[in-house]
Amino acid sequence: MAEVEKKEVAAATPPWKPKPRPIVRLGIVLISHSLLVSVVCCTAGVVALFLLPMLAKNTYISENALMPGSASSMLSNDDISEAERLAKDLTSLNSGAADAGIERRRVLAKYLSDLGVEVGYHKFEPHQNQFHPLHFFSSPDSGLSRENGSCSSYGINVVGIIRAPQADGKEAIVLVTPFNFRKNSSSEALSISIGYAVFSLLSRVTWLAKDIIWLVADSQYGEYASVASWLRDYHIPVFSASSSHNADSCFEGNNINLLREESLDRTEISSGFRRAGTMAAALVLKVTDVKGQLEDTLSVYAEASNGQMPNLDLINVVNYLAVHRQGLRVKVEKFLSVLRWEWIWVLGDTLNFIGKVAGSLNPEWKFGISTPDYVEGTATLANSLYRQALGIPTGPHGAFRDFQVDAITLEISPKVVYTNQGRRNEFILRSARLIEGVVRSVNNLLEKFHQSFFLYLLTSPAKFVSVGVYMIGFALLVAPLPLVAASLYVDANKPDPSSQGPKHKLQINFKPWKWLSAAKQVFTVHAWGVFVSLLPYFISQIPNSTPAAHSIIWFSLSTFGLLVLYLITKSHSKPQKGEWENLKSVTISVVFIGLLLMSVVNFATAQIGALVLVPACLLAQPLKLDIRDASLKSFLRIACNVFISFVAFPPVGFFVLKGVNEGFGDMDVGEFWTWLESLWAWNSATYIYIGMVHLPCWVLCLHILLHSC
């Protein structure tokens, strides 16, 4: 916009003024060719997005101190057989009995205290996620109110802590295995086996520099809730007497079982909360049964809330050890539907061909990528973008990121359900050695993870796109916005030669402030956006209603609000010259600020949002003008405008995306509500983006389209 003003200056340059400086002239040239520039930039931005799988680099271990795989594993078969004994003891308990859960905890605690480690129970009440739009800007604890919930539901985690023999106890590594104490599940027992095998080894070794915490998280109310509440209690001690009193009375009064359990326990098991030092890293270990696999696989989940990722080195270490030491197949989640798209394969073929041609011209140019690799990379990248954009953690590791701890979930799935004990032991050995290796690497760390990337997208377990690369595509995509805003502003505020007042009178015109009325409209619509995004908080309080009813109430209230606003602010005067240009200019500026902000908060959301909003904003032009014009170009523009503004409406966009992925079979209006509810329940910034940037800008684009100029 600076350039606009400079252009204005230049336009009105009296003869004695010198030529503007080169940078100003460059700005003037860019603004005067804003149409060409924006077409080129937008195309380049979209192309750059599709080139990302090609530009992905191989991962490498950046922190030297990690030294993965440099020590040989110390895990022996004794550990495994001991772990299997524990697993048998746990599974042999009758799952139907009411106190099976308590009995299992007791067995586990006994095994742990036999190892000579500190054991503790952690009781928690599962919290319902609440709507806190301001949560993002505050510390992790400020949004959480410790209100008295009902005492009927609670969970108990079992925590074992190994104190490092020669360390000062200021740092710790956390292992988490979700386990439902109430249910008998062979895969969960397997994960307990692996966890116990590693833990029993670590309780004997001498090289520990950090304490090891093993959290067996009670997953009956969800894996995330138990880990999150344990972390909260770990980091935010309660000093006030009143609230802890409440919690205790709850447990004591309502729970006889627990008391009995306490009396059964031996004296070493403390009931107080046990802590170790600050957490260097956390690994969440899960075993799942997936049918029809060719080999044992390890899936890595890393996305935490608001698209935050753990340090790339943690994933690198896991990947390196799993592939090169334990021979596991590592995979990250991908969109399977992308693999079915014909045009992606065609694109992959084309890129492959271009790469080959370039390679034949100059063997130095090695940017070719094989078609299947490209398609796989695109599918993974698409999933990576989608998961980050949602802002919902993909597993219990998400809770750690809220306290700045790097954590990932490792989901190991065996090839078949093992019946043979020997094969089963081998599987446990491999998995446990992987965990041991990772723990040993992290144990070597001198500082927090800081060396490698925090901002990246994965295209395969061993390939990533760093922030410096993917930002280029985004920057190209949004670069036209300030240019077009500037050129529109200049057009709208051109000095009008006909309306110049008499020279000898002092003319105070507020022309340079004409954008204020457009800014007022934009502000009003954004205030409406805030209103719309706060509505679900009140609507969700309505008892006994379905998601579909919620969506309909929400939709009608929002529309009503918009109508009221329109009637209040409607101006009866004839539209002035340059009014819609000013409005569009301010809208585009606001979109630019919003996208910029969002790219800092959650890049993936901004990227996906920009793909929709940028063309919508740039193309918007009053339909009346286009109809009056009646040329091929204007009809094309009308078609584009109508299509984009239809798709950019959030519910429509949601259903279209869902239909593309899963087929247009059964659609329910309530699904959109459920989806958004999950967003706000997880404090996702994407919800705020949709409510306060996307929706208002969509309304403003519609307003410009229907403008009566």
Added chain:
Amino acid sequence: MATANTEEEKSKSEQQKNHGGGGGFTRWAVLAVIFRLILIYFPGNLNLSSRPEVSTPLTSIRRLAEGYWLKQSSMSPYAGSMYHGSPLLLSVLGPLTVKRTILTYSVANAELKGSLVTFYAVGCSLVFVLADLISGILIRATGWKLQMTYRKSLKSLNLLNKSTDSGGLSSGDIAALVYLWNPFTIVACVGLSTSPVENLFTILTLYGAATGIAPLAAFGWVMATHLSLYPAILIIPVILLLGYGPDAPPSKLFRSKENGKVGDDTSSQDIIFSWGRVLHLLVWTSMWSVYVLVLCSISVKQHSSLQEMFQRTYGFILTVEDLSPNIGVLWYFFAEVFDFFRDFFLIVFHSNILFMILPLAIRLKHRPCFLAFVYIAISSMLKSYPSVGDPALYLGLLGLFLDELADMQFSFFLFCGYVGVSLLSPVMHNLWIWRGTGNANFYYATAMAYACFQIVLVVESVSSMLNHDRKLMKLSASKLQK
């Protein structure tokens, strides 16, 4: 900003309906107060008083409470480098904060505690709301006075015509509403920083000087300087205001007009510097200073001394001891600079402000109020612990010169910049402090961008003011030639 400007627009249309009169202004001012009270009702959710943008070491209410607690327990309020404000502020605001903190910890029952905390938080912030309201009213009065002078001087130059009356809307009203509805002012007020009080005294100085009440101007200046040191440089605009009277076109204009019409010496009265009022001001200033110093020494004499007070307030401001991040540019620099260069750079940075005083005073001596605005903007850019209260003050004052700055360049660019930076800065802070994925450079980048926007604002407003003067010259010259 967004609110301020759109509200201003709304008030414009309101005003046009009312055909002038104070109805629109009163309504919007009352609404601004109600809006603040509503925000004060939800203090927990906003958590503004711990934001680095709002509470600096000088303006934080928590530090004030700490200082008062130290004083109550028979220690120097300046012990332990917590409190760095005035002892008078401690005596006035301290009792409000201390009741609040004691009750927070003593009352066991959670619900009762909640209600009492709210009550005393309201008690404390009501003072700030009141300060904001009075500031708004004073700005309006100053604007009215400035506009009268402007009209008068235009009339004496025969330049006044119908189009100069901008539709029954006075710039004073706009300035006051911009001040009251500026999100920066609201945040500073609701976030319980002491800057509304400091701003009040600065505005009081300008009001007193513009209306020619020397004792009031002297009192405002002494108090403002005592509270935050930087308003000390306002003594030059205040002297000019009292000497020459409020802002007018350059004196050359009147002189040339006088030459044109030989024998008419009525207008030559306007440009005489009245030494009497300035002497009056200086006498009052010294009296008020002695009075404030005596009050301070009474207040601190039990546990500390006046020397310690100067060290811990002015010394703290000038030596930039606290390097916790804020929206200014000095903290990062002094965190990085080598210790043996520190004194040198302290001198360089502080003399930056002093260097600009004289040239600006010479160039803008016919517009002392505008000069005061420029001084305030520059010092808020270069001061050691800036908070959002400072831009709130100078953006409010900017509204006073609406007629002169009507064709200011870059207004839209600056508006977008201020909005963008004030949204981006908390996000960067979050990225650095809470997420750990960013670092100090991210946050400092927004501080630098903010400083750049302030520079552009100052440069553009000064140049458009000078252009306005040139335009007046040209017009009156063409009139004389006829």
